[in-house]
Amino acid sequence: MIEADERGAAIRTTAGIVLQAPLSARGSSLAGRQSGVIAVRPEAITLGPADGLDYRFSGRVQNRIYLGDQTEFSIATAELGDILVRAANSSAPVAGGLAPGDETMLGWHRTSGLALVDG
Secondary structure, three states, rough: OOOEEOEEEEEEEOOOOEEEEEEEEOOOOOOOOOEEEEEHHHHEEOOOOOOOOOOEEEEEEEEEEEEEOOEEEEEEEEOOOOEEEEEEEEOHHHHHHOOOOOEEEEEHHHHHHHOOOOE
């Protein structure tokens, strides 16, 4: 944990990356805590090239599962490990045939995450 206040938290990952997010409206403050997590809903993560995102990482698609109107991807990243992403089937990465073994970019806005107490 780097810092936390009533607005949110900044957390340093084991890979040394600093991630920031607001606090959950129903969660506890992370102020004074030794650790916390940043949670991002899979559908809030953007696949492929996109401008204006606060966090961007590259990764390799490990798995792709069709879920009706969405497709779920497991993306392995060097910095954060495996990330689960859900994308609309009409999105460019899904319609373009993004498949296991392909390299892709993923990212999200700082406000799409929530800073939560770990454990």
